[in-house]
Amino acid sequence: MPSQESEPGPESVQPATEASLVERARQGDPTAFNELVNRYERKIYRMARNITQNDEDAEDILQDSFLKAFTHLDSFQGQSKFYTWLVRIAVNESLMRLRKRKSDRTVSLDENIETDEEPIVREIAVWDDNPELRYSQGELRGILDQAIAGLKPIFRTVFLLRDVEELSTEETAEALGLTVAAVKSRLLRARLQLREKLTRIFRRKGDQIFGYV
Amino acid sequence: MVTCKDFLRELSDYLDESVDPAVRQELERHITQCPNCWVICDTTKKTIQVYKGMEPEPLSDEIHAKLIQLVEKHCSQKHEHEA
Numbered sequence: 099m100p101s102q103e104s105e106p107g108p109e110s111v112q113p114a115t116e117a118s119l120v121e122r123a124r125q126g127d128p129t130a131f132n133e134l135v136n137r138y139e140r141k142i143y144r145m146a147r148n149i150t151q152n153d154e155d156a157e158d159i160l161q162d163s164f165l166k167a168f169t170h171l172d173s174f175q176g177q178s179k180f181y182t183w184l185v186r187i188a189v190n191e192s193l194m195r196l197r198k199r200k201s202d203r204t205v206s207l208d209e210n211i212e213t214d215e216e217p218i219v220r221e222i223a224v225w226d227d228n229p230e231l232r233y234s235q236g237e238l239r240g241i242l243d244q245a246i247a248g249l250k251p252i253f254r255t256v257f258l259l260r261d262v263e264e265l266s267t268e269e270t271a272e273a274l275g276l277t278v279a280a281v282k283s284r285l286l287r288a289r290l291q292l293r294e295k296l297t298r299i300f301r302r303k304g305d306q307i308f309g310y311v
Numbered sequence: 312m313v314t315c316k317d318f319l320r321e322l323s324d325y326l327d328e329s330v331d332p333a334v335r336q337e338l339e340r341h342i343t344q345c346p347n348c349w350v351i352c353d354t355t356k357k358t359i360q361v362y363k364g365m366e367p368e369p370l371s372d373e374i375h376a377k378l379i380q381l382v383e384k385h386c387s388q389k390h391e392h393e394a
Contacts, residue, residue, distance in 0.1 A: 126386065126389065128383060128386045131382050131383075131386055132379060132382065132383075135378060135379060135382055139370055139375065139378060140367035140368065140369060140370055141367050143367070143370055143374070144367040144368065157374055157377075160374070160378060161377070161378055161381055164378060164381075164382060165381060165382070165385055168382065168385055168386075169385070169389075217319050217320065219319065219351055222347050222350050222351060222354075223350070223354075224350055224353075224354075225353075225354050225357055230361050230364075235366075238361075238365070239365060239368065242361065242362060242365055257362075261359050261362050261363060262362050262363070262365075264363070267327075267329075282323060282324070285323050286319075286320075286322060286323040289322075289323060289326075289355050289358060289359065290319075290322075290351075290355065292358050292362075293351070293354050293355045293358040296354075296357075296358055296361070297354055300354075300357075
């Protein structure tokens with residue numbers, strides 16, 4: 099009997115591509131909807147929670163985003179990935195809720211950030227080798243979430259889309275209605291601020307934090 | 312001659328491998344000579360890696376079940392509407 103590795107299995111055992119799931123969902127196949135939910139629900143919930151910093155909002159955003167996406171599936175052009183489109187819907191929902199809850203100006207993504215201002219680095223220290231291995235998954239998740247929560251929403255959102263959800267710079271710009279230059283500038287600041295926060299936790303024991311650039 | 316400020320400005324593009332080869336070479340020359348920028352570059356790279364490597368937490372059964380229920384309801388309504 100041939101081994102599974104040497105013989106390609108029947109098509110039904112291969113994971114369905116996103117495009118074929120979307121096509122089947124368009125035809126009204128309920129298993130396709132469920133499969134799309136199972137694939138992306140955790141990431142969408144995580145993103146919504148990270149942007150809003152609120153569990154209840156994240157749950158509402160999760161539901162609203164999938165329902166909106168499925169309701170408007172016919173208008174989805176298929177030029178971008180379904181996932182990117184879903185993320186865009188979820189980001190808009192998240193920012194809307196954030197604005198509703200706070201009348202904080204920092205929530206505005208259109209805020210004219212001083213893009214010409216030089217980035218500053220205050221704390222420089224070598225990290226331990228694989229510092230993340232010192233922590234359990236739960237502890238590490240807590241550390242990373244807390245660091246993200248300390249960023250302004252404008253930086254947080256760009257970082258989440260680019261470095262956590264791994265959208266391209268152009269996709270991030272499109273999703274947030276920003277220019278590519280604005281995305282790059284905010285991403286740099288977000289990365290440097292997170293690096294600084296994590297340096298305080300992950301630096302090599304015994305080493306002093308030094309330097310100022 | 313690349314200064315530390317020049318290096319910082321280009322850091323994101325350098326890590327995303329989206330700088331011209333000539334600029335890349337200049338930046339790499341700078342970090343071999345500047346320990347501070349080397350550390351900043353290394354720890355920023357690790358910051359990105361640690362976030363990328365973090366799997367999202369599984370949803371609670373309750374949140375998942377509610378979502379599936381809503382999606383199923385939506386599907387059946389759409390189906391009735393189109394029938």
